[in-house]
Amino acid sequence: MSSPTVAILVRTKDRPRFLSRALENIAQQTFTDYTVCVINDGGDEQATRAIIEASPLGLQGSDAQGSGRVQLLTTAGGNMEAASNAGLAATTSEYVGIHDDDDLWAPEFLERTVAALEESGALMCTTRIVERYERENADGEFEVYEERIFHDGLPGMGLQFLFRTNRAVPIGILYRRSLHELVGFYDESLPVVGDWEFNMRAASVADILLVDEPLAYWSLRPDAEGSEANSVKRQADHARFDSMVRARAIREDLQAGAQPGAYLYQAHLAADLERRVIDGHDLTRDSLDILRSIESRLERIEARQQAIESRQQSIEERLRVLKHLRAPGRALRSFAQRSLNQRSQARRGAEAGSTGEKGA
Template sequence: MPTVSVITPTYNRADVLPRAIESVRRQTFRDYEHIVVNDGSTDDTPAVVAEYDDDRIEYVDLPNNCGAAAARNRGLERVRGEYVTFLDSDDAYHPDRLAITTTALDAQPDHVAGVFHPLVKVSGDNESVRKTPTGEITLDELVTANVICGLPNSAYRSRACDAVGGFDESLAYAEDYDLQLRLLREFTMVGIDEALVRCYGDVEGLSNDPLKVRQGLTSLLNKHREMLSDRNIADRHRRIGATYLRTGDEETARDHFEKAVDLWRDSYDRSVYELIGRTCLEVGHRPLARRYLCAALRRNPLAYRSYVLLLATFAPVEGQGAVTTLKSTRDGIISNIKI
């Protein structure tokens, strides 16, 4: 019986799937099984997996596309390991990832459902580290904000996932956060301070489908509204608003942004107007970005980040590229200042 089960759901990712599989095969910890669940792909996924002559890889072929939550549950049904971890088909583990998380889980008492760690976000040529807290966290902390971040940067006791019934297959998005909320009703989780996975943002996926993102966020909000903090509910409204903005419905987007403002401005130390302005800029709606960034500056004229973002609305590049360009320019100027 393997100690660790790695589950990788995949849908039409034949071009990047080898990156994920190879990152598991390069692990220094060897006592694992890798369950690859083909969620009804219509590309060359079966042929890609068939190229690997490795008895640690178990291939599960679903006849239809059922969604990430269902695909992960089909993987959970086949898990034999004491611990289970989830690797998306476009991401890659650090070679010591299984060794470090297994050692960390071995050291935890039974009431700890899993461990999590920072991750490296990769988008084109840009990389950044998404930091996460260290030490034990409880439900109270998770309902305030999604401090765990996601699935690729977490690992779990298999019995804990079984105890809460796995993933909610009715959710088209944020099913990972839903699982973690349900886990922390009965257990806790522990953060460790090493970035052990690279998450790539250069591949088209669910997070780029605004309708599914909206559906998932709305369902999550309705399901957990009573337990979520005002700040967390506000952030869901901000993200739902962004999906409407991406599909051209500015009026509904602004309705959700204003709900976020009403809930958030008195409960968070960072300007909600600045955050919404940045969201609008990343979506590519510069006029609305300027409106919220100017509102942020009226409330805090010394908010340096708001000035940087406002300048980015006039940059000759779109979306996140504008933010990245202005940050690079800012850092270059600062590095050349002589004190």
């Protein structure tokens, strides 16, 4: 019986919801010539077995028909790279993919990546990877609240990019098993960043092919706690072991006869750049302080202007009231004046008539 084309290694530890989701996700692949090895990395073996048996893929040897596709392997736990190496030793295949329990593939992932490797002859390929941010809702289900492309716009996965930081995570990668004959296996001395270190070794012997489609989903849960979290401690471990990998590479280069001048100059450039960045931050902070002061003054001026406008409106309103009050007074004075004039005329007329009668 020939070996399957792809061996899928699923690393897990006491995360039943994610493992169940991962196995269902693998079962949806349009490319089906694969075997699955679940590496239970120090977790509850019976619970893991039950999840596999209940999955669409089933556990190897768990039924009379032998239809189960998943091999269960339990390790001591605590080291992801050791788990990967154990899974490699327990399987045979032409290609290898690592599908951690909380990550996901698009249904066409294996179909596209297997075709890309076969057509190109490349040793390793990666797809575009989607950062998938999720959180637990009130019903206890994880829902996605943001998605974005990991290192969007990156033209490839060469060493010039990997030297700066890891540009691909395991869920987006498929590679030939024969690559291990050239660069060795995963470094079990690294509890984290082992995938980055392995990717650099792979890129040192051949180009890493980019399949320019978003076919892999890297799940992140910043708000989660416990075994389902991406913890702060884990981030600190990444920084520490990242530094360790770099220091080891420099040390090996120096021991091989390299001179420290280039490293010293690069360190000088890095320190100079850091100083310039800090100076830029200081200048930005000072500029923001000035802008905040100007904004505060403008707000006070605006408040005073509004107060003046309010007083002006009040004065204008009072003037309108006084104007209305004066209008009836003028009418009364005019009426009184006309009445007086009429009475004066009447008296003069009466007096004139009386004088005429006396003369007759």
